[in-house]
Amino acid sequence: MESQYETELDLELPQAMLERTTSAAEWNLILPVVIALMAGALLAMVRHSRGSQVGFSVLAVLAIIVVEVDLFFQVLETGPVAMTMGNWLPPFGISFIADTMSVSFALAASFVTLIVLIYFQAEIVPREVRHGFYPLVLLLLAGVTGAFLTGDLFNLYVWFEVMLIASFGLLIIGGRKMQLDAAIKYGFLNFLATTFFLVGLGYMYGLTGTLNMADIALVVGHADPAPMTAVAALFLLAFGMKAAAFPVNAWLPASYHTPDAAVSALFGGLLTKVGVYALLRIMIALMPASRELFDPLLTGIAVLTLILAPMGAIAQTNLRRAIGFFVIGGIGAVFAGMAVANVLGIAGAVFYAFHSMLTMTAFYLVAGLVERVTQATDTRQMGGVYAADSLISILFIILVVAAAGLPPFLGFWPKMLIVEATISQSDWILMSAVLINSLLTSIAGSRLWAHIFWRPGREGANSEVPNDHLRQLNSTEKRMALSAVCVLVGVIVMLGLLPNLLFNAANFAAMDLLSPQNYITSTGLELGSNLMGGTQ
Amino acid sequence: MKTLIFRTIAPTLTAIMVVFSIFVLLRGHNEPGGGFIGGLIAASAIAIYGIAVGVREVRKALVVDPISLAGFGVFIAGFSGLLSLGQSVPYLTGLWGYISIGATKITISTPMIFDIGVYFAVVGTISAVALALEEGDVDK
Amino acid sequence: MSEMLMAPFIGVFFATAVYLILSKSVIRMLLGITILGNGVNLLIFIMGRVTRDIPPIVPAGLKQPIGDIANPLPQALILTAIVIGFALFTFLLVLGYRAYQELDADNTDNMRLAEPPNPPQPPLSY
Incomplete structure (x- = not known):
């Protein structure tokens, strides 16, 4: 047995x-993924000692941000970069590929996580630390970052599940009965969505013989287009469920309002x-032919999501459920950009998703502060917060304006890019x-703003009487939660006033998505020649 | 379960299963076996012990919390990939080393370290779930 | 050929799973999800093409196998999918059990804490 690693045979081996x-x-x-995963594992080992967890997790996320900023500028300069695990040749090994879109999303994700970690200091309950809040947050970040950076479809599935497990854990931390109820619905529907993804993956492997994204982009043209359409439909259903687009969005407003505000914000x-x-x-980079077939469907989903989601928000009395509908409305805007699918539309979709990551997190965090005050x-029991704490009301109205898409936020x-794209296609x-x-x-x-902040008292006959159920934020809440939200909203305002870098990045991302040559060559795969040789 | 036969045989069974799980773990690189299946065997051993003597005793016998074991496993697995950092090769590249003790040659490799990590991760998570379910039964 | 024989089985798995997932009982939904997962695993296995070649193990002393071998990749994919599916299944099982204890309900119609039935009218002011 010992000899098998040393025997040298003169065989002609393929590379x-x-x-x-x-x-x-x-x-x-x-x-970024390794740090998040290992830091999460370390924190899980010492989860009974409370003191060091905050500092360590903040340090880990800071390190991740530093690495990702470095990667971001490298990608802007040189185009997509890739690494294939274990030194295998690309379609055999699992590749990680970063292009502008993935690295900017990863950066936004880790920044948002940092803000939420600091905000959480005001909400902290010792029990929750013992149940592993910090390891779960880092595990969630690892899953999200891995999903953004991976270049392999099956690996994407694995990161989806890592994310799902971590989010299950976070959703039931605190153990209120309402959370159990929400976790059942969230759990089943998301598990179902990833199973659909797996079905699509199976067919994809059978049809193209590969699961490496760059390799798929190479060979997908040779595959039989009819079954490929079915694969695209499965992916659309699976990721549509994950993204909470209109007909399959019910799990989001059913679950996002139940955990602590910090956890809702992260989700x-x-x-x-x-x-x-x-x-x-x-849909855009790997299967452009199938996407064209689905254009009417994507348009339909976009229109329905765009219009019905804010209507749902109007009908809600629970503050965080209403914000859940804002999240869904944003997904509609991304679908609109995807349905147009020219450079403007895709750039708009990528930009909107980036904006939505920052704004929706900030929205939930401010909602958490409102709930504390x-x-x-329930918005019917709120009122008079403007008098009690005007800063929160200013933060809230900025976010409303940013989410609605009014200039200069x-x-x-x-939204301007997306509207421009629809006009260029005459899609009225x-x-x-x-x-x-x-x-x-x-x-x-x-x-919402008028009911929570402007109206002097609670709903009912005496709504003009000042609300006497308000309390001031205590000093920890001011120091940690309020300042963290202020930083995040400040970043949102600054990026709104100086959007040039984001415009450029979105443009690069769109061009990389629409013509994935650079994406493919970065892995080492050559255009026009592939190892698997098309369909089996 | 309070039956005398089961309570008598359970500790022996557990010990044998744990040893067997380590055997399965270590032979896994070239033959059927490996970290996952070894971890499952060890976790079943812990579950059996829990059924026989109660969850409290098991937690005392394990010394560390199962979730900590799982975290340790993930950490080890991630660390095994980091070993290739200075070698001009990508993450998770397999590195091999040999130790000679007398006439026997022992192979040490990063895939083996990774597999040990998987073993701990599986033992930790599965036994945490099993113990949680067994505890639930006691409550009722 | 054996693909043709397996295909109806996958259909039966999927049909059973859909039937079970559509029921109101959490435990039946859980069983349905598990059966669906097994159906999908079988599907991936078939998609890797079933062959009667030798197992994909390189004989001792050689650097590559002699002749054709069975495709090992679908098996690796399935193993991963089984492990992940198992982890999620145990989680949902514990969750369902906790929900049964705390909410005293195995029927999803009675689980309306997060979304109360008969929601209030939205405020008419402003």
Whole structure:
């Protein structure tokens, strides 16, 4: 047995390993995931000691952000970068590939996580630390970052499940009965969605003989288009469920309002966006032919999601459920950009998803502060917060305007790109849907603002009497939660005023998605020649 | 379960199963076996012990919390990939080393370290779930 | 050929799973999800093409197998999918059990805490 590693036989072996060397600097592609995973594991080992967990997790997320900023500028400069695990030749090994879209999403995800970690200091309950809040957050971040950076479809499935397990854990931390109820619905529907993804994966493997995204982009043209359409339909259903697009969105408003505000914020910022990312990657870059067939369907989903979601928000009395509908409305805007599928539309979709990650997290965090001040979750029991704490009301109205997409705030720019794209295609229905969405979102948001902040008292006969159920934020809440939200909203405002970098990045991302040559060559696969030789 | 036969045989059975699980783990690289299946065997051993003597005793016997074991496993697995950092090869590349003790040659490799990580991760998570379910039964 | 024989089986798996998932009982839904997962695993297995070749193990002393071998990749994919499916199944099982204890309900119609039935009218002011 010992001899088998030493025997040298003169066999003509096909090349299976990479020839080139990998410098340590190239590890910035894999480090974000590795740091998140290992830091999460370490924290899980010491989860009974409370003191060091915050500092350590904040340090880990900071390290991830530093690495990702480095990677971001590298990708902007040189185009997509790739690394294939275990030194195998690309279609055999699992590749990690970072292009502009994936790395900017990953950066936004880790920034949002950092804000939520700091915000959580005001909500902290010792019991929750013991149940592993910090390891789960890092595991969630690892899953999200892995999903953004991976270049292999099956690996994407694995990261989806990592994310799902971590989100299950976070959803039931605290153990209120309502959370158990929500976790059942969230769990079953998301598990079902990933199973659909797996079915699509199976067919994809059978049809193309490969699961490496770059390799699929190469060979997909040779595959039989009819079954490929079925594969695309399965992916659309699976990721549509994950992204909470209209007919399959019911799980989101049923679950997002039940955990702590910090956890809702993390979910609202990260989870649906991973579905959006996967849709953009697969429908636009990998299966453009199938996407053209689905254009009418994508348009329909976009229009319905855009219009019905803010209506749902208007009808809600629970604050965080209403915000859940805002999240869904944003998904509609991304679908609109995807349905147009020219450079403008895709750039708008990518930009909008990025904006949505920041804005929706901030929205849930502010909602958490409102709930602390008013000690209620129902807007009918809120009122008079403007008098009690005007800063929160300013933060809230900024976010309403940003989410509705009014200038000069962050949401305006991607919506402008999307509207421009629809005009260039003379798609008037889609254009009006995007604009109506903005109108309805601002109506829903300003109604919330008026009821929570402007109205002096609670709903009922004496709504003009000042609300006496309010309490002031205590010093920890001010120091940690309020300042964290202020930083996040400040970043949103700054990016809205200076959107040039984001415009450029979105443009690069769109071009990389629409013509994936650079994406393919970065892995080492040559255009026009592939190892698997098309269909089996 | 309070039957005398089961309570008598359970500790022996557990011990044999744990040893067997380590055997399965270590032969896994070239023959059927490996970290996952080994971990499952060890977790079943822990579950059997839990049924026989109660969850409290098992937690005392394990010393560390099962979730900590799982975290340790994930950490080890991630660490095994980091070993290739200085070698000009990508993450998770298999590195091999040999130790000679007398006439025997022992192979040490990063895939083996990874597999040990998988073993701990599986033992930790599965036994945590099993113990949680067994505890639930006691409550009723 | 054996693909043709397996295909109806996958159909039966999927049909059973859909029937069970559509029921109101959490435990039946859980069983349905598991059966669906097994159906999908079988599907991936078939998609890797079933062959009667030798197992994909390189004989001792050689660097590559002699002749054709069975495709090992679908099996690796299935193993991963089984492990992940198993982890999620155990989680949902514990969750369903907790929900049964705390909410005293195995019927999803009675689980309306997060979304109360008969929601209030939205406020008419402003």
